Amino acid sequence: MDFYIVLGVDRAASVSDVKRAYRRLARKYHPDINPGDREAEAFFLRVTEAYETLIDPDRRQDYDVNGGRHVGPPVGEVEFQGFDFSGITAARDESASTFGDLFADVFVNSAASRTSGTGGGGVDLHARVGVAFEEAMKGGERELTLTRVARCDVCGGSGVRRDVEVRCPECAGSGQLRWTRGHMVFSRQCVQCRGSGRRSQRPCGACRTEGVVSRTEVVVVPIPAGVIDGMRLRMARQGSAGSRGGEAGDLYVTVTVEPHPVFERDGDDLRLVVPIAVHEAALGARVEVPTVSGSATVRVPPGTQSGQRFRLRGRGAPSPQSGERGDLVVSVRIVLPRILDERSKELMREFGRVNSEDVRAELLG
Ligand SMILES: [Zn+2]
Ligand SMILES: [Zn+2]
Known part of the structure; x- marks a missing residue:
């Protein structure tokens, strides 16, 4: 395993190159982003080891000269030299803030990418x-x-719950995680407590650290x-x-x-068709009409024609923007009575004789 190859940087890479490479890989392979993925975890471990080595000038020089053969003490296996990363804990303390910063970055970005990809919105x-x-x-x-x-x-959206400080359950308070794979013995700093062995906060179980839950609400x-x-x-x-x-x-x-069965909206005006009787149209009348806020009286002048319009100011619909009301536009429709009795018929004949002007004069020229 070549640390430079693992991180994908060349031998002349600067500290910031190494950090950048590590950040990029951590975003992809961090165990918290790939829960249960053993391969990602194993690779992340190698990435971390490479990063820890190349970020430290002394250890980097040692690695460049000796090829990293002296990294970590042997762990008692004859045919295989085990890796033990515990030696890097001391170096980590001084870079703890950097380490924390790196992960803060990783967590923010992973949280964002899991929701909508637009910054956690x-x-x-x-x-x-x-x-x-x-x-x-x-x-x-x-x-x-x-x-x-x-x-x-439960967690107020933070994804973590503040607790009284307790022993870290992940590493049983040691600050280190150890395990073997084949003949290799691994140990690394506990990510959950960052090596301190103590935890004052724990992941929120209610939202699985997302800080949000799906809820049906009114x-x-x-x-x-x-x-x-x-x-x-x-x-x-x-x-x-x-x-x-x-x-x-x-x-x-x-x-x-x-x-509505009678009102029709036209912008903020309301339209209403009002039937009136022949004698009301001819002689004029005061007609009571409905509005959306109680009834109103329309004065129909003598000689009103069918279809004629009357405007009642401020009796229309309120504007949803300004609250100002439109008008109620009333169109009258003259309704003839069903003339069945002889007296009415006689009156209409008489009416026709008295008013003998041609109502279609304009139409025929
Ligand atoms: Zn929560
Ligand atoms: Zn721990």
Whole structure:
């Protein structure tokens, strides 16, 4: 095993070259990123050994001269010289901050890559709610049940739980992990406690160190007064939570407004067709009409034609942006009575004789 080949650096590599190579490999092969992968663990061990050796000027020189044959004491096997990495613990103490920095980097990046690949940010969620026409006019709230990634309550999103300082369960307090493979005896610093043998925090079991859990929750969606059919409401940071403190995504709620049997929306105006009787159209009348906020009276002047429009200012729909109300536009439709009795028929004949002007004069020229 050539340390330079393991790290993929050349013999003239600087300390920062070595660090960079190590960081790159640690991101890929660290046991915490590849849980249960023995091959990755074994390779990571070699990478770590190479890094520990090449980062230390004395040991690097020794390695360059002696080819690393003196690294670690023999462990009592005749035909094979075992590796023992315990000798590097002392050197590690002085580079402890560097070591910690390297891993902080690894953990942040692995956490980010596991969620969405955009710096630990949570994903946006999309939902639909249907509201009745009246509800859309008044506004209100809607409860929405959705399953989203939420911050872990147990660890507050950090992925670790603070504990009273205890003996590290990973290494039983020794700060070292030892194992044999074939004739080789391995030992390395315990990653969990970084060689201290003591642990004051432990991985959060509730979220498996992700800092987030999947949870079904009720979200209250505020429905703005005057919401328009098909409108999309954005609820900032109400989407899925980001991993380990990463910013949450947004929740987008598309609102469907049920049509109303008589009111029709046109921008912020509402349209309403009002039937009026012949005599009301001819003689004029005060007609009571419904609005979305109680009834109103429309004054129909004498001689009103079918289809004529009247505008009731401020009786339309509220603007979802400004809250200002549009108008209610009333179109009248003249409805003839079903004339069956002789008296009514006679009156209509009489009416026709008195008003004998040609109503189609303009049409025929
Ligand atoms: Zn947790
Ligand atoms: Zn430990």
